[in-house]
Amino acid sequence: MRLSLRSLLLLAFTSTAFGIAVQHDPSTSSELSSRQSSSKLVFAHFMIGIVANRNSPADYDDDMKRAKAAGIDAFALNIGVDPYTDQQLSLAYQSAANNGMKVFISFDFNWYSASGGAAQVGQKIAQYGKLPAQLMVDGKVFASSFAGDGLDMNTVRSNAGMDIYFAPNFHPGQGDFNAIDGALNWMAWPNNGNNKAPQPGGPSISVDAGDKQYVQTLNGKGYIAPASGWFFTHYGPEVSYSKNWVFPGDLLWYRRWREILALQPRFVEIVTWNDYGESHYVGPLSSPHNDDGGSKWVNDMPHNGWLDMAKPFIAAYKAGASSPDSFITQDQLVYWYRITPKNLNCDSTDTTMVPANNASGNYFMGRPNGYDSMQDQVFVVSLLTSPGTVVVNSAGTVYTYNAPAGASAIAVDFKVGTQSFSLVRNGQTVLSGTSLKAIQNTCPCGLYNFNSYVGTVPAGFNDALQPNGLNQLTNGLHVACQPTPSLPASPPPTAAPTTTISVGAAPTSPPI
Incomplete structure (x- = not known):
């Protein structure tokens, strides 16, 4: 159900927001912490909703090590309200601390309520915000979201009881950008402005056009630019939600990193590490997870090479370079x-x-x-x-x-x-x-x-x-x-x- 609701929310948001719109690898946690006030950071969106089968921090270690080796600074832990959410958050936070990584919560507003859930969001930030692996930006506890326009930020902040750097997936023209510190653009694929692939003769909105709209709306606040290589999903009614679409992929992953080097946003978020059912994963198939029905098109389809390709681009981005060429150390x-x-x-x-x-x-x-x-x-x-x-x-x-x-x-x-x-x-x-x-x-x-x-x-x-x-x-x-x-x-x-x-x-x- 999470996937179906997410798709409906994206349809509603993008039809208004976008329809009008035109090698550094930190080796220690302390080294990363010292960079958080000024350095550019790379995140990877991680779906907690499919990892209920993890039982110890060690079950997260391989993900943490692989991400860190690629230059990723933190996992954005996407959470709903599943009964195992707190158990998995605790394991992920502990593994991150053990491996010199950082993590933060990304609230999925398919499950959290933008109209009445602000106190719950603030309380969850307070619950985890003081743990050693919590990502801090500008001395504040970092948090984000999927969707969430209309969220009462005053209530979130008062219930958090600590300074927070909140960079949600608000949408230009809908969310209150005066009340937040930054924003995530989720729309990482060329689209028609209505959450579908462009059609011949119809409108076509590039990811770069979305960048421009967010940067203009944020007016100097932190922009989380998305990077994704693919989006295909083919669920039928056997899993209670039907989804059958693909967005233009082709050379998107390569071209998108070229755009990021030109844009040099403060943050980049890879969409995603492990959302296998939507085919935009860069983490291993072998990473422990439960099948949400996506295995029909995921089995025997690894994406690890995309993470390999991104490594010199991530290093170049962090160095402020316009090209990854000097960060390539071996032929591949x-x-x-x-x-x-x-x-x-x-x-x-x-x-x-x-x-x-x-x-x-x-x-x-x-x-x-x-x-x-x-x-x-x-x-x-x-x-x-x-x-x-x-x-x-x-x-x-x-x-x-x-x-x-x-x-x-x-x-x-x-x-x-x-x-x-x-x-x-x-x-x-x-x-x-x-x-x-x-x-x-x-x-x-x-x-x-x-x-x-x-x-x-x-x-x-x-x-x-x-x-x-x-x-x-x-x-x-x-x-x-x-x-x-x-x-x-x-x-x-x-x-x-x-x-x-x-x-x-x-x-x-x-x-x-």
């Missing part, structure tokens, strides 16, 4: 793609959606809303210490790109079959690898799956959903599909080349 290729062509017809088997009679247009049997905004392409970001030739073999069609030193990206049309990647210098192959996940022309588990498969060369660790993260995979399916990870231990053979095409760098915003 990061690639991603959808695993089926967008026009693949799965209607005969994907019958989990409700009929196409919902006025919002979000919920219908068939392809997700926004599917045609995606490109049938493989996306590759090269992080290079010196120039080289990037080679992409998409099922026999070979693309070559003369990549400069530093970070650059290409987008090439994909073919059904095996995807292989290599880096060549002076006629010698210095990196090579074949993806474990082929692009297919059959419907995975009988469904439309518009999630992204992300890989790296050299290959990363073996990352798989754990049993608790798979226990709803078969719910609502109309074809047989085993609820187990199924990526092979070794990649398939590279496809024999049939055609070679030279390509140039993909365009960025802002241009480089």
Whole structure:
């Protein structure tokens, strides 16, 4: 239910707010604390609502260590009013303290009441605000939210009983920006101003346009700029809420970090670390969590490479640099793609959606809303210490790109079959690898799956959903599909080349 309500709130907020709108790794907690008054900070949104199966601080340690190694300063702990919320907050705060990380509460106003819950919000801040791992900004206890326009900030502050730096997800034109210290912009994906993907001939609002509106409304207060790589969700009525849409992803993750380096906001929030059901996770599949039904499109679809790609960008952002190039210390290729062509017809088997009679247009049997905004392409970001030739073999069609030193990206049309990647210098192959996940022309588990498969060369660790993260995979399916990870231990053979095409760098915003 959380996801359905969140979507309805986003629909209401963005239709008004946006429809009118045009390598540093702190090694200790004390080092991070000394930077909080002036330094730029990076957060990652963490969903507490799906981790009821965690039983000790150690269950959070891997997340804390991975985030810290990437340059992330704090987790924004998204909470509702689940009975296990306080137990999990206590475990997360203790793990953060043990690992030299910081955390803060992000109140989810799908569950908290903006009209009458201000005292409850303030009391929760007071409950955790003095713990060692609490993020402090400008000497104040930091807190945020998802949604929350209309919240009575005087009541929040009086019940907190301490100085707080409150940076909620208020929306320009709706929330009282005079009463807050900063604000989070959640809308991290290009959209049509009405919480859907842009359609041909219709309005299209970039994430950068949202930045401009927030910065103008905040008028010097702290802006939390969002960074996200994807948003696909495909829930049917088997989990009590139907959601079937995708926002333009493609090269968004790379282009968005370029925008952040140009903007240099005070804060950045990665959306998200572990919201698997909405496909915008950068944390491991193996991170302990319960399945909310999203495993149907998440199984065998790791995103860890996106976190790898972000590392030099995060370091550059914190240094105030306009480019990540000087923060790249080793060669790496990061690639991603959808695993089926967008026009693949799965209607005969994907019958989990409700009929196409919902006025919002979000919920219908068939392809997700926004599917045609995606490109049938493989996306590759090269992080290079010196120039080289990037080679992409998409099922026999070979693309070559003369990549400069530093970070650059290409987008090439994909073919059904095996995807292989290599880096060549002076006629010698210095990196090579074949993806474990082929692009297919059959419907995975009988469904439309518009999630992204992300890989790296050299290959990363073996990352798989754990049993608790798979226990709803078969719910609502109309074809047989085993609820187990199924990526092979070794990649398939590279496809024999049939055609070679030279390509140039993909365009960025802002241009480089």
